[in-house]
Amino acid sequence: MALLEIKNLTVEFDTPGGVVHAVNDLNYSVEAGETLGVVGESGSGKSVHILALLGLLPCPPGRIVSGEAWFDGRNLMALSDRDLRSIRGGEIGMVFQDPMSSLNPVLTVGRQLKEVLTRHTNLTGRALKARMVELLDIVGIPHPEARLSQYPHEFSGGMRQRVMIAIGMACNPRLLIADEATTALDVTVQAQILDLVRQLKHDFGTTVIWITHDMGVVAELADTIQVMYGGRIMERGPVRPVFHDPRSAYTWGLLNSLPDEGARTQRRLYQIPGSPPDMSNPPPGDPFAPRNPFATERCHREVPPLRDVGNMPGHKVAAWYDLPALLAAQSEKEQTP
Amino acid sequence: MTQPPVIEVNGLMRSYGGGRTLLGREKPVIHAINDVSFQIAEGETLGLVGESGSGKSTTGRAVLHLERPDAGSVRFRGTELSTLGQQGLKPYRKHMQMIFQDPYSALNPRMKVGRFVGEPLVVHGVDSGSSLQDRVAELFKLVGLDPSFMSRYPHEFSGGQRQRINIARAIALQPGFIVADEPITALDVSIQAQIVNLFQDLQDQLGLAYLFIAHDLSMVRYLCQWVAVMLRGRIVEMAPTEQIFADPRHPYTRSLLAAIPVPDPDRVRPDRPPFDVAANVPPREAPLIEVAPDHFVLDHQVQ
Numbered sequence A: 001m002a003l004l005e006i007k008n009l010t011v012e013f014d015t016p017g018g019v020v021h022a023v024n025d026l027n028y029s030v031e032a033g034e035t036l037g038v039v040g041e042s043g044s045g046k047s048v049h050i051l052a053l054l055g056l057l058p059c060p061p062g063r064i065v066s067g068e069a070w071f072d073g074r075n076l077m078a079l080s081d082r083d084l085r086s087i088r089g090g091e092i093g094m095v096f097q098d099p100m101s102s103l104n105p106v107l108t109v110g111r112q113l114k115e116v117l118t119r120h121t122n123l124t125g126r127a128l129k130a131r132m133v134e135l136l137d138i139v140g141i142p143h144p145e146a147r148l149s150q151y152p153h154e155f156s157g158g159m160r161q162r163v164m165i166a167i168g169m170a171c172n173p174r175l176l177i178a179d180e181a182t183t184a185l186d187v188t189v190q191a192q193i194l195d196l197v198r199q200l201k202h203d204f205g206t207t208v209i210w211i212t213h214d215m216g217v218v219a220e221l222a223d224t225i226q227v228m229y230g231g232r233i234m235e236r237g238p239v240r241p242v243f244h245d246p247r248s249a250y251t252w253g254l255l256n257s258l259p260d261e262g263a264r265t266q267r268r269l270y271q272i273p274g275s276p277p278d279m280s281n282p283p284p285g286d287p288f289a290p291r292n293p294f295a296t297e298r299c300h301r302e303v304p305p306l307r308d309v310g311n312m313p314g315h316k317v318a319a320w321y322d323l324p325a326l327l328a329a330q331s332e333k334e335q336t337p
Numbered sequence B: 001m002t003q004p005p006v007i008e009v010n011g012l013m014r015s016y017g018g019g020r021t022l023l024g025r026e027k028p029v030i031h032a033i034n035d036v037s038f039q040i041a042e043g044e045t046l047g048l049v050g051e052s053g054s055g056k057s058t059t060g061r062a063v064l065h066l067e068r069p070d071a072g073s074v075r076f077r078g079t080e081l082s083t084l085g086q087q088g089l090k091p092y093r094k095h096m097q098m099i100f101q102d103p104y105s106a107l108n109p110r111m112k113v114g115r116f117v118g119e120p121l122v123v124h125g126v127d128s129g130s131s132l133q134d135r136v137a138e139l140f141k142l143v144g145l146d147p148s149f150m151s152r153y154p155h156e157f158s159g160g161q162r163q164r165i166n167i168a169r170a171i172a173l174q175p176g177f178i179v180a181d182e183p184i185t186a187l188d189v190s191i192q193a194q195i196v197n198l199f200q201d202l203q204d205q206l207g208l209a210y211l212f213i214a215h216d217l218s219m220v221r222y223l224c225q226w227v228a229v230m231l232r233g234r235i236v237e238m239a240p241t242e243q244i245f246a247d248p249r250h251p252y253t254r255s256l257l258a259a260i261p262v263p264d265p266d267r268v269r270p271d272r273p274p275f276d277v278a279a280n281v282p283p284r285e286a287p288l289i290e291v292a293p294d295h296f297v298l299d300h301q302v303q
Helices: A046-053 A081-087 A109-120 A125-138 A157-169 A187-204 A215-221 A239-244 A249-256 A297-301 A323-335 B056-063 B086-093 B113-123 B129-142 B147-151 B159-171 B189-206 B217-223 B241-246 B251-258
Strands: A002-015 A018-031 A035-039 A062-071 A092-095 A175-179 A207-212 A224-229 A232-238 A306-308 A316-318 B005-017 B029-041 B045-050 B071-076 B096-099 B177-181 B209-213 B226-231 B234-240 B288-292 B295-298
Touching: A002 A046, A002 A207, A018 A046, A018 A207, A018 A232, A035 A215, A046 A062, A046 A175, A046 A207, A081 A109, A092 A157, A109 A125, A109 A157, A125 A157, A157 A175, A157 A187, A175 A187, A187 A207, A187 A215, A187 B251, A207 A215, A215 A239, A224 A239, A224 A249, A232 A239, A232 A249, A249 A323, A249 B189, B005 B056, B005 B209, B029 B045, B029 B056, B029 B071, B029 B209, B029 B226, B029 B234, B045 B056, B045 B217, B056 B071, B056 B096, B056 B177, B056 B209, B096 B159, B113 B129, B113 B147, B113 B159, B129 B147, B129 B159, B159 B189, B189 B209, B189 B217, B217 B241, B226 B241, B226 B251, B234 B241, B234 B251, B234 B288
Parallel strands: A035 A207, A035 A224, A092 A175, A175 A207, B045 B209, B045 B226, B096 B177, B177 B209
Antiparallel strands: A002 A018, A002 A062, A224 A232, A232 A316, A306 A316, B005 B029, B005 B071, B226 B234, B234 B295, B288 B295
16 A cells, blocks of 8 residues: 655756756655665755655745655645644655754754644653664664764764654655765765664664665665656656666666776776756756767657556656667667668 | 876874963863875876865865875875975976866956966066066966956956866976866866866876875766775775776775766666765774785675
């Protein structure tokens, strides 16, 4: 059963340079217990659509043109601020990229944890304190009891991000949304945080939306990958078929531009040409068409719908072309002199 | 190492703090880097990796003498830099350049990018007038930018293009050595490969040597002939790239390599050996020992 279902979400920004089309008619759902990895670069709409459905989008300049986000039978987009506040931090936990700006520097970490817990649970007194200690302990912060009375500046970057995860997980959320939560961290700390999220999924069956630009993190953590570009979904499906048999030229390009694991075999990395699109003046058709060496005339003209592809259920692509056929033709051409 | 070294660093030290505060309290001394030594051959790349705060950037700045090291020696093509004054350093600054992580804040927002790229040529009195314009246009082409962009301002460019502009300025004086401090970290994924390829092309064409400071170990493996791993201000392991990936000896290197996320869902995740940095601060006195040809490990926890 879908825990979250997003329907026809369109978000725009009014800027001096014109209207920025940040999210364009987005539709997808996340099943209960699933981990969805959302991949994209700047202008892909991966962060904006999440802020919009959580009611955290600054409006203006943002504007939600249309859309519904059904979470457990309630349309988040239609709820009052008050109702939304009781869901955020409670049933839906959030972890954002920059722990220093998400934590209040003049309040102790304990006070900030307490705020979330008293808002969303009935815990008081000794039980509340015990839960706070337990949470810091779960995220692997040593000496949790002493740490509660410390301020954010007394924590290292990795420890602060753990505090953010502790706050995000405080009320055993049914849905945890993390936006580039480990991007600023060292790889060793990132690995610990990923282990921790896996543990939480295992223990509590938490549903997770993990937004990142790192294909490696998605491969490790996610069941389903969703590749976004130009405010649209380019490809989506279970991680194995998407990584092994990508059908969007953008996904293919992203995977190919990573260095091979193992000894250096390539002289040059594959590079996707061009730059991310200017969403105040988006291309009329497939947003990736201007950078796509395989683009057909139709790609430049008409936005492709998301269609089923391959053998695995749930694997979908938005493309007018047939990538495997094009790649096969290309390698044939390279082999015949 | 077949080529002669372009840079030889020996026993480099840099600390911050010390002295007293306004109220007379003693400020603690923090040893940002301690006894750092390495060489980079002409036309080669050394990757410098380690956690944030391990002293990677300080090392880069101290090597270029953007920050005076407290002790130690830096030789550029055989000339000792540490004993030179500001005036004495100036001719060497031409040959050693730096590229920063954030391509936007490194640019001057009010200066047309053509002038920005040509500025080092003017400052060092290398070029002026119409030959300067020609040289800047040539630099733009070299980094893959249309020379007609010269009269634009930084805000008109994307992140990848801005980094190309910074690179054009860094190579304007035909340096032999460039310190690149996390030069692709702030860029979009689809742009990172473009910039890494540009680094390679420029190395091939101009014979540049790089000190490539990074935390993306898979890019380091791809781009660098040598890797040095830093922990709390010290190099704890250094070796040819494939050697260090095949046979890491220091426990910190091992934990670092095991933590790289691999973009393959079928890959079984290796067990991650726990490594407590705080409990494993490398001692200030321990020497690097050669455990295999060209493979150096700090002698406090060799495995």
